[in-house]
Amino acid sequence: MRLGFHISIAGGFKHVLERAQRRNCETIQLFSRNPRGWKYKKIDEQDCTIFKKQTLENNITPVFIHLPYLINLGSNKDELFNKSIVSLIEDLIRTEKLGAQFLITHSGSNHSAKSGIKRMIESISQAFSQVDNDVILLVENTAGSGKEFGHNFEQLKQILYGVSSKRIGIVFDTAHAFEAGYELRTKKGVDETIRKMEKTVGIERIHLIHFNDSMTKLGSRRDRHWHIGKGEIGRGMEFIINHPVLNHLPFIMETPRIDTEEDLINMSVARKMITKS
Numbered sequence: 001m002r003l004g005f006h007i008s009i010a011g012g013f014k015h016v017l018e019r020a021q022r023r024n025c026e027t028i029q030l031f032s033r034n035p036r037g038w039k040y041k042k043i044d045e046q047d048c049t050i051f052k053k054q055t056l057e058n059n060i061t062p063v064f065i066h067l068p069y070l071i072n073l074g075s076n077k078d079e080l081f082n083k084s085i086v087s088l089i090e091d092l093i094r095t096e097k098l099g100a101q102f103l104i105t106h107s108g109s110n111h112s113a114k115s116g117i118k119r120m121i122e123s124i125s126q127a128f129s130q131v132d133n134d135v136i137l138l139v140e141n142t143a144g145s146g147k148e149f150g151h152n153f154e155q156l157k158q159i160l161y162g163v164s165s166k167r168i169g170i171v172f173d174t175a176h177a178f179e180a181g182y183e184l185r186t187k188k189g190v191d192e193t194i195r196k197m198e199k200t201v202g203i204e205r206i207h208l209i210h211f212n213d214s215m216t217k218l219g220s221r222r223d224r225h226w227h228i229g230k231g232e233i234g235r236g237m238e239f240i241i242n243h244p245v246l247n248h249l250p251f252i253m254e255t256p257r258i259d260t261e262e263d264l265i266n267m268s269v270a271r272k273m274i275t276k277s
Contacts, residue, residue, distance in 0.1 A: 001247050007029070019260075027063070033068065033091075051098060065091060065104065068091075071083075076112070076119065081123065085127055088123065092131040093133075104208070113155060118162075139169075141156060141173055145221050156201050174214075174233065174240055175224070178233050179218075183218065184240060185235070187239045189236065208251075208252060227265070
């Protein structure tokens with residue numbers, strides 16, 4: 001098991017390693033560009049070379065790139081849908097350039113889950129047809145807020161198997177799953193949730209755990225991450241991180257932070273959960 005955080009790219013990719021090491025990361029997640037806009041700059045060649053060299057020499061692996069927030073690959077609005085495809089194509093290229101192995105996208109939103117899933121399959125398939133590389137696209141489960149789809153394993157399975165490619169997998173976000181209604185507070189609940197995951201998407205298609213506690217209650221459909229063991233999932237986080245079906249995977253935390261201190265506390269709590277078992 002390798003633990004890490006989402007790391008800021010402020011000032012360039014060459015600063016990522018320093019921030020990752022301060023947080024005792026073994027794996028990392030980052031954006032390749034501004035997460036809240038459509039415009040972007042080309043990746044600086046020197047900055048990229050330094051980043052790849054640093055992650056390789058310091059054994060920071062795997063490296064995950066996260067798509068910007070504005071993208072909605074399942075949108076029923078044609079303009080947003082088409083812009084999202086262009087953005088996905090760009091980030092598939094940027095992910096490879098940065099030497100990262102995985103690119104993460106949220107499941108989309110649509111007034112109809114059926115329509116949204118169909119459009120998401122279409123958008124991913126179109127992007128894959130234009131970018132033929134080894135980057136694996138990971139679809140993240142959602143909390144099911146508003147018109148979000150992808151909040152249950154059955155919908156994720158439809159997306160996975162609707163795209164005729166091995167270049168697609170799943171990110172399992174613990175907070176989102178709990179907020180969508182999956183019981184994760186007890187050992188029994190965690191076992192049952194993982195069995196459902198195995199029967200639908202298949203554990204072999206899970207490449208990353210987003211290890212987040214939840215500020216909101218079971219089935220709230222409200223996406224609010226919280227500190228490890230301090231939220232509504234509580235001790236269930238210990239059952240998750242030590243589960244024999246999951247403990248070979250990388251775990252990345254997206255917990256609230258003001259600065260490094262909060263991350264160091266969450267890293268310490270996560271590591272103690274492992275050593276307690």
